[in-house]
Amino acid sequence: MSTSPKDISVDARPKRQQTAKNIRGMKGTTPIVCLTAYITPMAARLDKHCDLLLVGDSVGMVLYGMESTLGVDLDTMIRHGRAVCRGAKQALVVIDLPFGTYEESKEQAFRNAARALSETGAGAVKLEGGTEMAETVRFLTHRGIPVLGHVGLMPQSVHAHGGYGARGRTVDEWQPIIEDAKAIAEAGAFAVVLEGVAEPLARKITQEVPVPVIGIGASHECDGQILVTEDMLGLFAINPKFVKRFAEIGRDIEGAIEAYAGEVRSRAFPAEEHTYKMRGANS
Numbered sequence: 001m002s003t004s005p006k007d008i009s010v011d012a013r014p015k016r017q018q019t020a021k022n023i024r025g026m027k028g029t030t031p032i033v034c035l036t037a038y039i040t041p042m043a044a045r046l047d048k049h050c051d052l053l054l055v056g057d058s059v060g061m062v063l064y065g066m067e068s069t070l071g072v073d074l075d076t077m078i079r080h081g082r083a084v085c086r087g088a089k090q091a092l093v094v095i096d097l098p099f100g101t102y103e104e105s106k107e108q109a110f111r112n113a114a115r116a117l118s119e120t121g122a123g124a125v126k127l128e129g130g131t132e133m134a135e136t137v138r139f140l141t142h143r144g145i146p147v148l149g150h151v152g153l154m155p156q157s158v159h160a161h162g163g164y165g166a167r168g169r170t171v172d173e174w175q176p177i178i179e180d181a182k183a184i185a186e187a188g189a190f191a192v193v194l195e196g197v198a199e200p201l202a203r204k205i206t207q208e209v210p211v212p213v214i215g216i217g218a219s220h221e222c223d224g225q226i227l228v229t230e231d232m233l234g235l236f237a238i239n240p241k242f243v244k245r246f247a248e249i250g251r252d253i254e255g256a257i258e259a260y261a262g263e264v265r266s267r268a269f270p271a272e273e274h275t276y277k278m279r280g281a282n283s
């Protein structure tokens with residue numbers, strides 16, 4: 001069973017209007033709008049409203065029911081990256097490098113990043129880490145691979161840091177996070193995602209880092225914002241503190257399914273207008 005909505009335009013290899021260079025140039029101007037995307041029809045819906053679409057390794061939790069992002073592999077990211085690139089025409093598409101695909105060496109990072117971009121048509125990769133990843137970011141950017149950094153709360157390091165709690169909520173925690181953001185920016189990242197930090201720290205980093213700072217759970221002081229699309233649409237019962245629900249899609253879906261089940265059981269669906277007739281003399 002398949003569906004192909006006529007109001008969704010899909011292009012296999014579109015030429016996108018937004019680039020990493022354009023996003024970098026938005027520092028301190030119009031706030032940068034970013035959301036996650038994993039499938040073609042959703043990417044097509046988001047595209048005209050967003051500057052950047054992230055094919056996040058959060059796909060493991062959102063679509064596959066994993067407890068964390070750590071079980072996602074590169075093949076999965078490439079598969080969903082292709083799907084998103086088919087639906088997005090103007091937004092910059094960025095692909096997360098999953099856990100274990102870039103930490104070993106800068107050469108490993110380059111091989112996997114190059115594969116992710118060449119096999120999907122995406123315009124950049126994202127990786128987590130601060131000062132320890134600066135050399136890798138520099139290696140990638142010097143070889144033509146745009147990099148979106150990610151500091152603060154880093155989901156791929158959840159075990160090392162003891163959970164998903166916010167970072168930088170006391171001043172003595174600030175300096176390492178500030179140094180991480182500056183190191184990644186200085187290494188050549190076109191922007192940095194700052195996740196799960198207190199507002200004063202987000203403000204300071206945004207003021208001091210020369211590239212756009214895209215916040216998630218880091219206040220409106222950042223140069224832009226990103227959320228997991230399914231979170232802000234209300235698809236899940238759990239709602240993180242930093243997420244505002246702009247819709248209640250989960251509730252609407254459940255109501256629609258309940259109505260469908262009732263009509264199937266009462267034989268109200270399919271009705272005459274949903275049923276094919278014979279052609280010709282037997283019609």
